Amino acid sequence: RALETDLEAALRRQEFELDFQPIMNIASSEIVGAEALMRWHSPARGLVPPDDFIPVAEEIGLIVPLGEWALRNACTVAAGWPDGLRIAVNVSAVQIKSGTFARSVISALAFSGVPADRLELEITETVLMDESDTVLKTLSQLRDLGIRIALDDFGIGYSSLSYLRRFPVDKIKIDRSFIRDIDKRDTAAIVRTVIGLGAQLGITVTAEGVETEAQLEFLSREGCVEAQGYLIGAPSKAADINPLPKSRA
Ligand code: G
Ligand code: G
Ligand code: G
Ligand code: MN
Ligand code: NA
Numbered sequence: 001r002a003l004e005t006d007l008e009a010a011l012r013r014q015e016f017e018l019d020f021q022p023i024m025n026i027a028s029s030e031i032v033g034a035e036a037l038m039r040w041h042s043p044a045r046g047l048v049p050p051d052d053f054i055p056v057a058e059e060i061g062l063i064v065p066l067g068e069w070a071l072r073n074a075c076t077v078a079a080g081w082p083d084g085l086r087i088a089v090n091v092s093a094v095q096i097k098s099g100t101f102a103r104s105v106i107s108a109l110a111f112s113g114v115p116a117d118r119l120e121l122e123i124t125e126t127v128l129m130d131e132s133d134t135v136l137k138t139l140s141q142l143r144d145l146g147i148r149i150a151l152d153d154f155g156i157g158y159s160s161l162s163y164l165r166r167f168p169v170d171k172i173k174i175d176r177s178f179i180r181d182i183d184k185r186d187t188a189a190i191v192r193t194v195i196g197l198g199a200q201l202g203i204t205v206t207a208e209g210v211e212t213e214a215q216l217e218f219l220s221r222e223g224c225v226e227a228q229g230y231l232i233g234a235p236s237k238a239a240d241i242n243p244l245p246k247s248r249a
Contacts (some may be wrong), residue, residue, distance in 0.1 A: 003056050006042055015041050018073055019235035023206060023228045026220050033086030035228065036074035037235045057092045067095040068104045075112035075119065079240045086151060088120040093127040102138050107176055116146035124152050125159040128167055137168060143168045155194065164201065172198055176209020182218055195222045
């Protein structure tokens, strides 16, 4: 059977789940929030990775109700976390252009009771590439409510510095491919420069895919604000999110 057919039934059958990956403030070593990551447990296919089903969900329009479900579920879980912990939710371009997006975000906040300033929306450059007036209006409206906008996978694809001038962005997430190669001279120079760029623009910089102490030490030395990755914690069930600082054994 086609993936499309199974996907359409999956939302109704409650086959989706969210995992949460902690995000740490590097200077304080405290967990400051978590990113919600969608999982599809298909009875027929097993665990299907989001990179396989999100593009199909976008094609068939299912990403709109599926994205609404993720927002609402993520906010509901985050409502039970200690004060101040933020929840980051990935948002697809198709969702933002749907016309109902702002309303569904506001509804998820109201339903869960999570204050707007604890919600972060992660967007990629594909969100910003076209229809920029509609997107700009929607993002500005949400940001006026206190919601933060993060530019995900920064540095790969078509991510462009001009987006940082035209769109309201609160955070840059450096793509994990840069962190993986941070021990190479040229990559280190790029990461250092993006960290400096964030500091100059007043934008929080988060390093993704942090797996080793050496990577974390480099980022700490260079003044990177936040880190996310297996070293800090893998994506896991919500109950594992622990806001206490990591203590060195
Ligand atoms: O953690 P993982 O390998 O599973 O995630 C792969 C990618 O899938 C993420 O980088 C993210 O871009 C995308 N993704 C995960 N969850 C969601 C979601 O809820 N909505 C959207 N649009 N994308 C998601
Ligand atoms: O939204 P985004 O595309 O950034 O999703 C994060 C993806 O990166 C998820 O698929 C998640 O499982 C994965 N991931 C999270 N931490 C690490 C890490 O430290 N190393 C690697 N290789 N992947 C990671
Ligand atoms: O302490 P724990 O066993 O939870 O550590 C899990 C992972 O987090 C380990 O890989 C460890 O290297 C890393 N880690 C431990 N302590 C610290 C700390 O104080 N700061 C940071 N940033 N990472 C830590
Ligand atoms: Mn993300
Ligand atoms: Na990313």
